[in-house]
Amino acid sequence: MASSESVSTPATSRKRRDLTTFFVVIGALLLLNFLAQQFFFRVDLTEEKRYSMSPATKQLLENLKQPVTITVYLDGDFPPAFRRLQQATRETLNEMQIYGGSNLHYVFVDPSAAGTEQARNQYYETLLKKGLRPTNLGANENGKRVEKIIFPWATVSVGAQELPVLLLRGNQAAPADVRLNQSIEGLEYELASTIRRLEPSQRKRIGIVEGHGELDNAEAGDLIGSLRQNYDVFRVNLTKVRDLRPLDAIIVAKPATAYTEEEKFKLDQFITQGGNTLFFVDAMRVNLDSANRGGMLSFPLQLNLEDMLFKYGVRINPDLMLDLNSGVIPLVTGTLGDKPQVEPLPWQFYPLINNFSQHPITRNLDAVYTKFVSSIDTVKAVGIRKTPLMFTSRYTRVLPAPVPVNLNDARLPPDPKLYKQSFEPVGYLLEGQFRSLYANRAQPGTTQFQPEKSPLAKPAKLLVIPDGDFVRNDVDPKTGNPFRLGYDRLANTEFANRELVLNAVDYLLDETGLIAVRGKQITLRPLDKVKVAEQRQRWQLLNLAAPLALLAAFGLGRAWWRKRRYARF
Secondary structure, eight states: OOOSSOOOOHHHHHHHHHHHHHHHHHHHHHHHHHHHHHSOOOOOOSTTOTTOOOHHHHHHHHTOOSOEEEEEOOOSOOOHHHHHHHHHHHHHHHHHHHHHGGGEEEEEOOTTOOSSHHHHHHHHHHHHHTTOOOEEEEEEETTEEEEEEEOOEEEEEETTEEEEEEOOOSOTTSOHHHHHHHHHHTHHHHHHHHHHHHSOOOOOEEEEEESSSOOOTTTTHHHHHHHTTTSEEEEEETTTOSOOTTOSEEEEEOOOSOOOHHHHHHHHHHHHBTOEEEEEOOSEEOOHHHHHTTOEEEEEOOOSOHHHHHHHTEEEOSEEEEESSEEEEEEEEEEETTEEEEEEEEEEEEEEEOEEOSSTTTTTOOOEEOSSOOOEEEOOOTTEEEEEEEEOOSSEEEEESSEEEOGGGGGSOOOGGGOOBOOOEEEEEEEEOOOOTTTTSBOTTSOOBOOSSOTTOBOEEEEEESOGGGGOOOBOTTTOOBOOTTEETTTTEEOTHHHHHHHHHHHHHOSSOGGGGGGOOOOOOOOOHHHHHHSHHHHHHHHHHHHHHHHHHHHHHHHHHHHHHHTTO
């Protein structure tokens, strides 16, 4: 009697196996998708980790308390170089949105997309009122030279507050591709630091020392105004204040008279107990009015700070440095009718600094302006890390005191043979636990003995630049308003003094480590233009023929395999 049970055929077994494999693959994909949603991770395979956010940026974005909107004015048709900046900005914002989540939004806008010229000009006016200055970009289209106005800016908005972000930064003296690369390197920091400025947080306190002929509110107006965007800024008189510990940082800006021992003791205790300080001090006394009336001799300026700075690890020398890479000074070179003819002439006592270390404070910085700057050396200080931040050019001259200063020397061409020094340091960053100048000594004015090490001792950071004019802005004689720090009216150029000081303050006071993002480096790997021209046709042919050859080989191989497999049936 035949059995009623069906017999499994090979075709049925194969079908069951295929269905099982199909459902297993689908289940695995669903499980993998679920795990990917629960446990987020990304892998950056680039050598310099260009697509990775720093831990400080991640923490900032993950802890956003309010929605942040970023508007980028880099949409439209650009040359390849600017498309690279556009794409890098988009990639950076994509990465930031992953950590910011629903609290971070961004949009790209084309400022030139208005339908009519009048509407476009009105939109340009709106951007100008926000402080967004355009860049006139030259490009070749269809063999013709055309000019395009672009706005390499973004704005970051939190609630009713809005701040601009300049995306095209870097050293203007560098080649265009290098400067563009520097701008891309700084995208994360520029955007993240602006977001941090708009996020509510406890503001640090900065004191600007007064009482010794330091810069007044007009001469330091732009510096004070810039710092007040992120910090609380106060004027501090060392003779009146008893304790400096409530302050997080102190700025000593171009003192003209000596500090007393009691005042210096307060500074010393502040620094050795963890207070961060920025010194912008002159080593030589210079009077330009006397220099204009026939010349003068510049002698050392006694500020009574030399022994304290020496104890901390640096020595500002009583000299002046001259540099062939210099700014200009206005001089009367003749008369035109009955009016004097004034002409800006190079003045070697105003070195332009364009050589920087790779430290986050100065990385990718544009040139800075100095006036009557002195040389600075390091001395032994146990436990103190000393980092030179910027240097003069290859052609530098150092004149020891007394130094003759005569404006008429600007009329004479300099002798390059006299400029024998090269790359002299102009500023130092000191970090570590500073030993008190008054250790094992009595406190000035008392018999109170100071211990070898204070129980309140903490590590601190110091910035020392031997140029008091570094932080002094010019003042408009008509309105009395300060110009931007670093702006040179004669050259109609804005130097990066302001940016360096703000970077330095951020570095000294930034506990999150966000300033370290400025150290991000993206290596340029340019193509060899000669080889590109020589081998262009070869690579074009390879790119066209190779895919077709691979496709034909795959088709022939697959046909042969199918024929061989099914020939047995």
